[in-house]
Amino acid sequence: MKMNMVEAINRCLNQEMERDKTIAVMGEDVGVDGGVFRVTDGLYAKYGRERVIDTPLSESGIIGTAVGMAALGMRPVPEIQFQGFEYNAYHHFVQHCARLRNRTRGSFTCPMVVRLPATGGIKALEHHSESLETIYAHIAGLKIVYPSSPYEAKGLLAAALSDEDTVMYFEPKRLYRAFKEEVPEERYTIPIGKAHTVKEGNDVTLISWGAMTYISKDAIAEAEKAGVSVEHIDLRSLAPCDWESISNSVKKTGRCVIVHEAVKTMGFGAEIMARIMEKDFLSLEAPVKRITAWDITVPYPKLEDYYFPDKKRILKGIIETAKF
Amino acid sequence: MPVTKVFEGKVDYIQILDKDGKIDSALDPKLPSELLEKMYRYMVLARAWDKKNLVLQRTGRMYTYAPVEGQEAIVIGSGLAAAPTDWVFPTYRETFLYHMRGASLGELNVGWMGWEDGLKIDQKMCCFPLAIPIATQFAHAVGGAYALKLRGINSAALVYGGDGSTSEGDFHDALNFAGVWNSGVVFVVSNNQFAISVPRKWQTKSETIAQKALAYGFKGVQVDGNDILAVYSVIKEAANKAREGHGPTLIEAITFRMGPHTTADDPKKYRSEEEVAYWRERDPITRFQIYLKGKGIWTQEYEQKLQTECSALVEEGVAKAEGFKADPKNIFKFVFKDMTKDLEEQMNECFSQ
Secondary structure (H helix, E strand, C coil), rough: EEEEHHHHHHHHHHHHHHHHHCCEEECEEECCCCCCCCCCCEEEECCCCCCCEECCCHHHHHHHHHHHHHHHCEEEEEEEEHHHHHHHHHHHHHHHCCCHHHHHHCCCCCCEEEEEEEECCCCCCCCCCCCCCHHHCCCCEEEECCCHHHHHHHHHHHHHHHCCEEHHHHHHHHHHCCCEEECCCCCCCCCCCCCEEEEEEEEEEEEEHHHHHHCCCCCHHHHHHHCEEEEEECEEEEEECCHHHHHHHHHHCEEEEEEEECCCCCCHHHHHHHHHHHHHHHHHHCCCCCEEEEECCCHHHHHHHHCCHHHHHHHHHHHHHHCC | CCCCCCCCCCCECCHHHHHHHCECCCCCCCHHHHHHHHHHHHHHHHHHHHHHHHHHHHCCCCCCCCCHHHHHCHHHHHHHHCCCCCEEEEEEHHCHHHHHHHCCCHHHHHHCCCHHHHCCCCCHHCCCCCCCCHHHHHHHHHHHHHHHCCCCCCCCEEEEEEHHHHCHHHHHHHHHHHHHHHHCEEEEEEEECHHHHHHHCCCCCCCCCHHHHHHCCCCCEECCCHHHHHHHHEEEHHHHHHHHCEEEECEEEEECCCCCCCCCCHHHHHCCHHHHHHHHHHHHHEEEEHHHHHHHCCCCCHHHHHHHHHHHHHHHHHHHHCCCCCCCCCCHCCCCCCCHHHHHHHHHHCCCC
């Protein structure tokens, strides 16, 4: 069935809540309103207010209570309405979600899936356009998944909802309704921690995730027309990260471009570059290139297009790296 | 339009046993003597254990320790008032609760001796792992109570904190959620007058901490936290209320931390000898001892026998905790349910040196 990403996530939540009675969706406006992006539409009517909880307006309260729920036998799916507002809850992620299993030597765990509508490019208000995956990637004990298509969104969410650890589930807002694709109606899972080779190629490896996988596709098509064969890897998960797939591809191509929508400094691309240096230095034919947002605050809508990597910048990066 | 009163609230203060061990007969909960003896025994044991841990820390045999001296009535009174199936969410100050729920003193000290294994808790004990960050536990208890209710388990959740913790946003979050959700939670705030060095009056302008509950739509009550009978009675009532579906209660237990916040600070820097002496006269154990003497339970011989017994238990616990060993590889093994390939490589590198 053809679905956009909103429909795919909604379908998945519905299916999973039917399968597992301990799953509860919670957050601001997720119930009666069905979420500000309609991702949780219809769930309130079907599962009732006990499992689709319209919470008070407090990110810290949402995640704090979700920790208690998760530890005592539920699988909460808290939503942070916009990722730019997650800071108020950040301490619960770091101090509890990430370490509950470790500090109790496995006697308590925190299986929750935190839904994080992220990314910009939709001309939103201030604080509504962030992509903050790196601030979790620095924390041991959190898993991070970042789908780039409706198919991935459904499969990764189903996997996250059967995972025994806290999963930060990023939803690239700009892809919510960007396109539809064939998505199986029935339940399926996509393993967390495995990258996906979008297309094989020989000259340059391009690594991306989330919305940037979608944006990169056009640039790759252009590059191929210009005679550069690109191997496109969509990470799907940042933690755990599929270092092996990255390494294998870089060994093959000797060249690598990383595209991400977060700022450059200490972005996840920096970690990927470091790993390539550690493992595959001798395979490199060119410096690894990063195409990222600039090290500035996300601009207001009028100027935001300067901020995000686009087809033009990505194409330029691929060609430069190929020709180096 | 005349001005109309839209809200009015009150906060009661409850004391049953005064500082001299004299009981208010109208409020006397008339507890059976076995329970009274249990209260006394636990308080004496907690103090012996606490004093020993301070010595261990001072002699380099234990890491940073947060002593409980002076606040035993709150920990033990609440622990005994709760049903065994009520969940407790302690902080570092209430770890004695784990012993009351079945952990040996040795197991209890494993954590204070620097092993995560001290928090390896059988969930059947209904004890949440202690909170070190300030105030985050409040929301965990509210969420925990939600989960228990959804699972059809009729248990209250007792969550602890200090006066300083009420300044945190998390305290507000939790009380607000608990009010809206009508959660079966008992918030126990030990107002021990100082948050490390900062006095209670610098935390909030509110006359009482208990009154903050009124703003969230539920009852707040102040209790003499050094009076175990009052603590027991008030908490028992609040826990029953929680289980019966009548929502949360905030209990402010007035007490004093006789020792430092942890072994890392010197209280002489921030409070006077007079203040300490004032509270010494209000000691929870002394007054209860007088009360038990009046009831014909306590005698010199009784005390001697109890002290000997407690000190043997403490020593046995220390030996057990000091003998504890765990696989060092555990530091890698519990990051995720299944170890990632990357972590496995790091673990192998770590232990190959």
